[in-house]
């Protein structure tokens with residue numbers, strides 16, 4: 001957890017007692033001399049991120065009286081500077097002035113030392129939110145572009161969506177990331193009167209950048225796997241089309257760890273073919289779906305009814321894609337019901 005202590009004493013006590021590098025969560029304190037004595041909890045920081053915050057604590061060592069007289073926030077980035085002044089003025093109360101020259105934007109906050117002391121944390125949080133909420137996608141886009149320029153615009157969009165899902169699957173992690181960003185910006189603000197927004201990403205948020213890079217790598221892997229799957233489905237569809245219809249209507253029934261085919265009158269079909277394919281497959285590792293799909297591709301039926309049994313969700317989706325519009329899933333017929341009752345009865 002990240003704590004803010006309001007006296008140097010508390011800060012150093014916090015530092016000594018709460019840093020625990022080997023644990024999942026660590027406590028970190030920031031000292032703000034000469035202003036009351038309450039300790040505020042700021043949020044969670046996972047251990048991997050704690051190290052950074054720890055070094056910022058070490059470097060802090062601010063003495064009473066060396067407060068900054070105001071902050072100037074600048075940006076030369078056309079996208080990032082758009083709306084920055086308005087956002088800051090809305091998020092941080094105080095005397096704001098904004099000036100713009102070409103693409104260069106400058107926002108200045110002035111006030112007396114006590115006021116600014118109080119505003120350092122809100123200011124740090126606002127900037128963290130600006131970068132991690134409003135401009136997160138731009139940042140990811142930029143990182144993706146630099147490292148994987150081989151993908152076209154559509155693919156980049158898909159990969160970015162995957163990356164965003166990966167980064168935001170855990171709310172605690174979102175809060176930690178935001179807290180870490182706010183902490184490093186806060187530490188910077190108490191020493192420095194000028195902050196270049198683009199520089200925050202590059203120089204202060206290297207851990208978050210590493211996390212983003214990793215999410216992009218994972219997103220690229222997911223995208224490539226999906227692409228491979230789509231190619232596989234496409235190939236199977238072609239095989240089905242080339243084969244032409246060899247059977248009118250196949251009913252697929254499951255029996256323990258295998259399946260069998262019947263025609264509409266209840267006659268068994270293609271037992272030999274199924275046995276042959278089952279012989280060479282590893283059914284234990286979810287290979288049953290693959291066996292079923294390859295048997296059906298070989299027979300290329302006009303209609304397929306899948307009765308209830310052990311077919312994984314992925315297998316169902318693949319079947320639907322390969323046999324577009326020809327697959328029906330039985331939601332419970334007398335055969336399925338009888339098989340179910342039979343199994344229940346046998347288990348007693």
Ligand SMILES: [Zn+2]
Pocket residue numbers: 306307308330331332333334335336337
């Ligand atoms: Zn059925």
